[in-house]
Amino acid sequence: MNIQNYIYGRFIDPVSNEWIDNYNPSVGQVYGQTPNSGKEDVEKAFQAANKAFPSWSNTSIDERSRILLKIAQLITEKQSELAAAESKDNGKPLALATAIDIPRASANFRFFANAITQFASEAHESVGMDAMNFTLRQPLGVVGCISPWNLPLYLFTWKIAPALAAGNCVVAKPSEVTPMTAFLLGEICNRAGLPKGVLNIVHGLGTTTGQAIVAHPKIKAISFTGGTQTGAHIARVAAPMFKKLSLELGGKNPNIIFSDCDYENMLHTTVRSSFANQGQICLCGSRIFVERGIYQRFKVDFVEAVSKLKIGDPANPKTDIGALVSDQHLKKVTSYIANAHKYGGTVLFGGNNVQVEGLEHGYYLQPTIIEVQDNQCKLNQEEIFGPVVTIMPFDTEEEVLQMANDITYGLSATLWTNNLNRTMQMVKQIQAGIVWINTWLLRDLRTPFGGVKNSGVGREGGFEALRFFTEPKNICIKYQTSENGLTTKK
Numbered sequence: 425m426n427i428q429n430y431i432y433g434r435f436i437d438p439v440s441n442e443w444i445d446n447y448n449p450s451v452g453q454v455y456g457q458t459p460n461s462g463k464e465d466v467e468k469a470f471q472a473a474n475k476a477f478p479s480w481s482n483t484s485i486d487e488r489s490r491i492l493l494k495i496a497q498l499i500t501e502k503q504s505e506l507a508a509a510e511s512k513d514n515g516k517p518l519a520l521a522t523a524i525d526i527p528r529a530s531a532n533f534r535f536f537a538n539a540i541t542q543f544a545s546e547a548h549e550s551v552g553m554d555a556m557n558f559t560l561r562q563p564l565g566v567v568g569c570i571s572p573w574n575l576p577l578y579l580f581t582w583k584i585a586p587a588l589a590a591g592n593c594v595v596a597k598p599s600e601v602t603p604m605t606a607f608l609l610g611e612i613c614n615r616a617g618l619p620k621g622v623l624n625i626v627h628g629l630g631t632t633t634g635q636a637i638v639a640h641p642k643i644k645a646i647s648f649t650g651g652t653q654t655g656a657h658i659a660r661v662a663a664p665m666f667k668k669l670s671l672e673l674g675g676k677n678p679n680i681i682f683s684d685c686d687y688e689n690m691l692h693t694t695v696r697s698s699f700a701n702q703g704q705i706c707l708c709g710s711r712i713f714v715e716r717g718i719y720q721r722f723k724v725d726f727v728e729a730v731s732k733l734k735i736g737d738p739a740n741p742k743t744d745i746g747a748l749v750s751d752q753h754l755k756k757v758t759s760y761i762a763n764a765h766k767y768g769g770t771v772l773f774g775g776n777n778v779q780v781e782g783l784e785h786g787y788y789l790q791p792t793i794i795e796v797q798d799n800q801c802k803l804n805q806e807e808i809f810g811p812v813v814t815i816m817p818f819d820t821e822e823e824v825l826q827m828a829n830d831i832t833y834g835l836s837a838t839l840w841t842n843n844l845n846r847t848m849q850m851v852k853q854i855q856a857g858i859v860w861i862n863t864w865l866l867r868d869l870r871t872p873f874g875g876v877k878n879s880g881v882g883r884e885g886g887f888e889a890l891r892f893f894t895e896p897k898n899i900c901i902k903y904q905t906s907e908n909g910l911t912t913k914k
């Protein structure tokens with residue numbers, strides 16, 4: 425199935441007529457073509473958005489909210505079609521796309537449709553100066569949203585929904601690796617009555633389409649989720665134009681397990697936090713540190729639990745681990761495993777490519793557990809972003825805290841303990857944007873989401889996202905007070 429750009433409510437081919445192959449990773453075959461849009465296409469999308477902006481930014485909050493709720497509802501109605509498309513495009517289990525990706529895409533629109541009705545700005549009375557200040561929060565204009573391939577519609581809508589709710593018009597680009605559900609979203613927006621030009625979706629490579637969005641002088645802000653290197657490049661391009669930037673980047677998150685934890689819950693959740701979505705979630709706990717007292721027990725139980733995971737056809741409801749997203753990504757991940765020994769690691773489980781019957785050319789890899797001796801090794805310092813975790817023991821809180829923080833990334837961390845004092849001391853010192861205690865990936869959309877250090881700048885989620893997509897303007901009103909405090913004289 426071929427994909428087209430969605431500009432001013434219409435589906436159109438790229439000006440250059442350049443196309444990219446779109447792969448189904450579960451079978452390793454091309455199943456469609458995606459536009460590789462250039463500057464001209466991005467300009468068309470910008471013009472459409474710019475034309476729509478005066479009207480959309482003045483559309484009442486109730487009306488904007490109503491349209492976004494309608495989009496949410498239509499996503500839910502089309503859940504099975506969207507989940508099937510997501511699974512085919514990405515290789516993720518259909519069950520996961522059905523339970524997580526698509527419901528969350530709908531929830532993103534529903535959440536921001538409601539959040540905008542509660543969004544308010546501050547007022548500051550300058551007491552003693554006879555002045556009153558209030559803050560106007562106005563939409564920025566045309567903004568750019570660029571998203572990655574691991575949670576395609578989930579992350580695409582996580583940016584678009586708050587941008588639209590706040591009254592902006594959008595030029596958006598999904599990953600060229602997984603463009604299908606973003607394409608399907610265009611039709612949903614038309615059916616929901618989103619006015620033409622409010623959302624425009626251009627497809628293509630990062631270096632052509634993405635670059636054209638970031639470099640466009642009139643696109644006011646860029647909300648980006650993706651790799652750290654790409655984020656650094658985007659920051660370099662956008663900074664001289666003083667664009668507002670939100671960068672959600674890579675992670676290499678510690679999963680810290682103390683012996684006083686609820687062991688069964690920890691074990692079950694750690695299997696998920698290691699390998700959900702084939703380990704291709706920026707929040708996966710890929711560095712597992714286990715207190716020495718339970719290290720041997722954990723090692724045996726973890727290997728046993730992971731060995732039971734079913735790798736196979738993403739469409740099979742019993743599949744736990746589907747295909748990796750692309751051949752290129754599979755090769756990157758397997759190169760870390762092939763060199764594990766050189767990097768000081770010992771493979772305890774997995775490490776091999778898997779031939780799935782009937783799907784022999786798909787990109788399947790066993791979930792892989794590598795024991796390491798030193799947090800400084802490459803396996804612990806670089807983001808692999810696949811079904812690969814490392815494990816190593818620790819003895820003290822001080823030691824594990826030092827290792828958890830001794831990395832360039834700082835996205836999330838998980839802590840397993842029932843000791844409240846330890847929890848409170850550690851959460852203050854862990855360098856991360858999100859810390860989960862005795863759970864993982866429990867998300868409340870009102871909370872700030874983002875990372876520190878090389879994991880990014882800025883926060884998404886709740887009012888943080890609405891603040892990002894609006895410009896605060898201070899209005900200061902000076903007044904005069906007469907002697908009796910009233911304007912009418914006696």
Ligand code: NAD
Pocket residue numbers: 570571572573574575579597598599600628629630631633634635638649650651652654655657658672673674675705706807809835875879880
């Ligand atoms: P990527 O950086 O290669 O691509 C992300 C998006 O940016 C894609 O749409 C791509 O086309 C575009 N892009 C690439 N080069 C560009 C350029 N020069 N200018 C503009 N756009 C460009 O990342 P990926 O491989 O798609 O995704 C995996 C990465 O995303 C991992 O590092 C992962 O940790 C990260 N990620 C982070 C979060 C988070 O919330 N922090 C969430 C999911 C994924």
